[in-house]
Each structure stands twice: as structure tokens, then as C-alpha cells.
Amino acid sequence: xxxxxxxxxxxxxxxxxxxxxxxxxxxxxxxxxxxxxxxxxxxxxxxxxxxxxxxxxxxxxxxxxxxxxxxxxxxxxxxxxxxxxxxxxxxxxxxxxxxxxxxxxxxxxxxxxxxxxxxxxxxxxxxxxxxxxxxxxxxxxxxxxxxxxxxxxxxxxxxxxxxxxxxxxxxxxxxxxxxxxxxxxxxxxxxxxxxxxxxxxxxxxxxxxxxxxxxxxxxxxxxxxxxxxxxxxxxxxxxxxxxxxxxxxxxxxxxxxxxxxxxxxxxxxxxxxxxxxxxxxxxxxxxxxxxxxxxxxxxxxxxxxxxxxxxxxxxxxxxxxxxxxxxxxxxxxxxxxxxxxxxxxxxxxxxxxxxxxxxxxxxxxxxxxxxxxxxxxxx
Numbered sequence: 001x002x003x004x005x006x007x008x009x010x011x012x013x014x015x016x017x018x019x020x021x022x023x024x025x026x027x028x029x030x031x032x033x034x035x036x037x038x039x040x041x042x043x044x045x046x047x048x049x050x051x052x053x054x055x056x057x058x059x060x061x062x063x064x065x066x067x068x069x070x071x072x073x074x075x076x077x078x079x080x081x082x083x084x085x086x087x088x089x090x091x092x093x094x095x096x097x098x099x100x101x102x103x104x105x106x107x108x109x110x111x112x113x114x115x116x117x118x119x120x121x122x123x124x125x126x127x128x129x130x131x132x133x134x135x136x137x138x139x140x141x142x143x144x145x146x147x148x149x150x151x152x153x154x155x156x157x158x159x160x161x162x163x164x165x166x167x168x169x170x171x172x173x174x175x176x177x178x179x180x181x182x183x184x185x186x187x188x189x190x191x192x193x194x195x196x197x198x199x200x201x202x203x204x205x206x207x208x209x210x211x212x213x214x215x216x217x218x219x220x221x222x223x224x225x226x227x228x229x230x231x232x233x234x235x236x237x238x239x240x241x242x243x244x245x246x247x248x249x250x251x252x253x254x255x256x257x258x259x260x261x262x263x264x265x266x267x268x269x270x271x272x273x274x275x276x277x278x279x280x281x282x283x284x285x286x287x288x289x290x291x292x293x294x295x296x297x298x299x300x301x302x303x304x305x306x307x308x309x310x311x312x313x314x315x316x317x318x319x320x321x322x323x324x325x326x327x328x329x330x331x332x333x334x335x336x337x338x339x340x341x342x343x344x345x346x347x348x349x350x351x352x353x354x355x356x357x358x359x360x361x362x363x364x365x366x367x368x369x370x371x372x373x374x375x376x377x378x379x
Contacts (some may be wrong), residue, residue, distance in 0.1 A: 024073055037165070037197045041204070044167050053145070053170040054146040056156050057361050060171040062164025065194040067295070068271025069177040070211035070240060072123050073345045075161050078358075079131040082157055085362050090149035091131070093161035095121040096139025097296045104148050107136040117328040120299050123161065125327040142166050143207060156365050164205070165196055173357055176205040180213040180222070180237060182324050204228040207354060211345070212275060213237035231309065236351035240343050242279055248326060248338040259339065260284045264318045265311040268325050269297035276322055279341065288314040298328045 037289035043049040059078060063069040075091060082089050088110070095105055098121040107113065107120045113136075117125045120140055128136045135153050137145045142160060146169070149155040160166065164176055185194035202208060208226055210217065217237055226235055247253040263286045268276050273292045280287060289310060293299070299307075311319050312335075319338045321329070326340035 037201075041167050041197075041201065042361050045204070049168070051168055051170045052143050054143070054158060055150040056146075056158060057172040057365065058146065058158040058163075058169065058229040059173045059175070059361075060158075060160045060163035060166065060169075060179065061175050062162055063177045064164070064183075064196055064199065065179070066190060066196060066271075067194055068275075069179045069237075070345060071162055071177060072126060073208065073240065073343060074175070074177060074211070074238075076130045077125060077345050078159055079127070079134055079231050081358060082362070083131060083133050085150075087157050087362060087365055088155050089157040089159060090135035090137055090145075090153065091124070091125055091127050091159045091161055092139075092142055092145040092149065092153040093121065093138045094140060094142075095124060097121060098124070098138060100138070103139050103141065103144060105138045107138060109135055109153070115361045116330075122296060122298075122324050126324050127161070127249075129315065129327070142169050143233035145284045148159070157361065166265075172361065174204065175209060175354075176202050176207070177209050177211050180210040180217050183210070183222075183225070200229045202226070202232075202233065205230070205233060206357070208233060208235045209351075209354075210235065211238050211242065213271075234351070234353040236347060236349075236354060238345045238347045239371075240275070241346045242278070242283060243321075243342040243344050246323065246326065246342055248329065248331065248340060249333045253342075254339070259318055259320065261286060262318060263288050263314070263316045264320045265289045265291070265314060265316040266320045267293065267299075267307055268322045269293035269295060269299070270322055270324055271295045276282060276341075279343070280320065285320070288316050299325070304329065304331060305345055308334060 004134050044051055050124050060077065061075050063071060079089060079091065098105065099119045105115065105120060107124045110133050113125070113128045115125070124136050124138050135149055135155055137149055137270055139145050142163065146158050150157060160169065161169065163169065163171065164174065187193060189195045189198065192310065210222055219237060222237070223235055226233060242256055244256060245258050247254060261284055265288055266277070266280055267290070270276060277290055307319060316336055318336045319334070321338070321340050323342050324342045331337070331338065
């Protein structure tokens with residue numbers, strides 16, 4: 001099982017006939033799933049099925065692959081952009097693995113965060129922390145969430161997290177994120193790979209953003225690759241940038257060099273754990289151990305005690321994790337202390353096409369005023 005995810009993501013080749021046969025069987029199942037997805041999308045694009053349009057602009061941030069491509073930092077970046085310009089906004093998402101089963105879960109209103117993990121999804125709680133002043137809603141039906149945000153909470157803009165496959169919902173700006181290191185995984189669709197759709201599906205997006213684009217990233221080659229599937233679509237690239245450490249017990253921020261050259265035990269439960277390991281090494285931390293849990297995993301009390309004990313035995317002076325994992329850990333003062341790394345995104349070259357689209361939305365929202373919210377019936 002340790003090799004399964006790297007195999008599906010294309011980070012290692014199959015070894016032997018058993019792995020090749022296994023991948024081929026999953027690949028055949030994936031082709032069928034891909035055609036179902038493509039057929040469904042075709043019905044909406046031809047107008048045989050009607051997309052529901054909300055009462056205010058909707059921006060979707062999604063991806064083509066399962067697993068982490070950096071959607072949460074991108075949504076946070078967009079949220080700050082609009083909040084800084086005085087636009088009341090809501091973030092809506094499915095609420096993956098949250099405990100709440102309500103059709104509408106209000107994680108945060110404009111004044112305060114209302115729910116914590118695991119009652120609410122970890123990404124939703126993290127975004128509520130990062131974007132005070134934003135409404136955060138989760139639930140299985142994005143249309144219901146958008147309707148509630150606009151008609152009952154006065155929101156004028158919707159950021160739909162993980163929304164690319166939500167084809168029934170009309171969006172004013174559709175952004176797709178691709179991991180610059182493995183944009184297509186192993187090139188196969190779920191369950192034989194990590195693709196949710198055929199690569200040509202990016203043709204319905206308004207723009208492509210490559211995330212985790214390091215120094216080796218070649219924007220020209222990336223552009224050529226994208227144009228084969230979606231001619232004329234604009235692209236941009238960004239990288240994840242460590243911002244500061246958060247001391248869990250006190251909630252205070254510390255500069256990045258606080259833990260430099262110190263022995264630490266690291267752990268995480270995210271979609272791309274190796275990216276976290278690489279960041280810690282770049283920050284010159286001395287990793288005595290690195291524990292990996294499944295994505296969205298909530299650390300149990302027993303697991304936490306085991307981590308703390310191991311850290312003490314190995315001589316670690318701190319435990320470190322991701323900000324996404326921290327929202328699911330409810331501990332007080334610990335020995336060794338627990339720190340979480342806050343990460344944001346940065347564009348080395350601000351994409352003019354994206355900034356122009358965002359400014360246009362700001363202009364239209366402010367121009368239309370409250371009259372922009374009609375009494376749109378919910379289907």
C-alpha cells in the first residue's frame with residue numbers, strides 16, 4: 001500500500017507484472033469513469049441540461065486530480081484580495097470528512113468562527129481562521145449553499161472551493177490548479193490514477209495555474225503542454241511560500257528561523273506529505289522522524305501521546321505539523337511544544353489576465369450595489 005499512491009501519481013514506475021496488471025485493470029475502470037464524466041459535461045455544454053446560476057458572481061477554484069494541489073492557499077489568496085476591497089464574500093465547499101451532516105453547515109459568519117474540526121471540515125476551519133470577515137459554509141449541495149449565502153447572509157461574491165467538477169453550477173471565473181511536478185499524475189483516471197477527468201477537460205476552464213512551481217519549472221514547456229489540450233487558455237504559475245510558525249498552545253506567530261537547526265519530529269495528514277518534508281528541509285530543520293497519516297486524518301489522543309513520547313525519546317525539542325493538521329488537534333501546553341507551519345502562495349510574475357478578471361468583478365459588484373441580488377428561486 002505504501003507504493004500505491006506514488007504509482008497512481010506517476011512518481012514511481014510499476015515493478016513486475018503484478019503491479020502492471022493491477023494498474024491496467026484500474027486503468028480500464030478509469031476510462032469508463034472518464035467517459036461518464038465527459039458525457040455528463042457534454043449534456044450541460046450543449047444545453048440539454050441547464051446549469052443553475054446564483055444571484056452573485058461565483059469563482060471556482062478546482063483541480064483535475066485527486067489530492068492536494070494547493071486549493072486552500074489559493075482560495076485564501078483570492079479571499080484576501082476581495083476582502084481588502086470591501087466585498088462581502090462566502091466560501092462554499094463540500095465539507096469533506098466533517099462530522100456535521102446538516103444540509104448547510106455554517107462554519108463562520110462575518111463576526112466569528114462558529115465551528116471547529118472535526119464537526120466542520122479541516123479546510124473550512126482553516127479558511128475561517130485565515131479570512132476573518134468571510135462567511136464559510138459547507139454542505140453536499142453547492143447550489144443550496146450559494147443561495148443561502150446570498151439571500152440570507154448578504155454575500156456578494158462566492159468562492160467555490162474544489163468546484164471544477166460541479167458542472168451544474170454556473171461560474172463567472174473557473175480556475176484550475178495543476179501541480180507543476182505531476183500535473184497529470186500517471187496519466188490515468190480514477191481509480192487507475194489520480195485524474196478526475198480526461199486532460200482535455202481543462203478546455204472549459206478560464207485559466208490554469210501551476211502550483212508548487214520551483215526553480216526548475218519551465219513556463220514555456222508548460223504552456224505548450226496545456227495548449228495541446230486547451231488552445232488559447234491563459235496560464236500562470238506560483239509557488240508555496242512558508243510564512244511563519246504558529247505556536248499551538250499560545251496561538252502566537254514566530255519567525256521562520258525560530259526552529260532552524262533544531263531537532264524536531266514532524267507529522268502530517270495531507271495530500272502531498274513529501275512537499276511538507278521538503279519545505280522543512282529547506283528551512284534547515286533537523287528531522288529526527290517524519291510521521292505520515294492519511295489525508296484529512298484527525299490525530300487521536302493515543303496517537304498524540306505516541307508522537308510526544310517518540311519526540312522525547314529521540315531528543316526532539318519541538319513537534320511540527322501543517323496548519324491544516326493543527327485545526328484538528330486540541331491540546332494545551334505540551335512538552336515538547338507543538339508548532340504549525342503557515343504557508344501561502346506567491347506569484348513570481350503577477351498574471352495580468354487574472355488580475356484583470358478580478359478587478360472587473362470588483363467593479364461590477366460595486367457598480368450594481370444591492371440591486372444585483374434578485375430573488376432567484378432555489379431549484
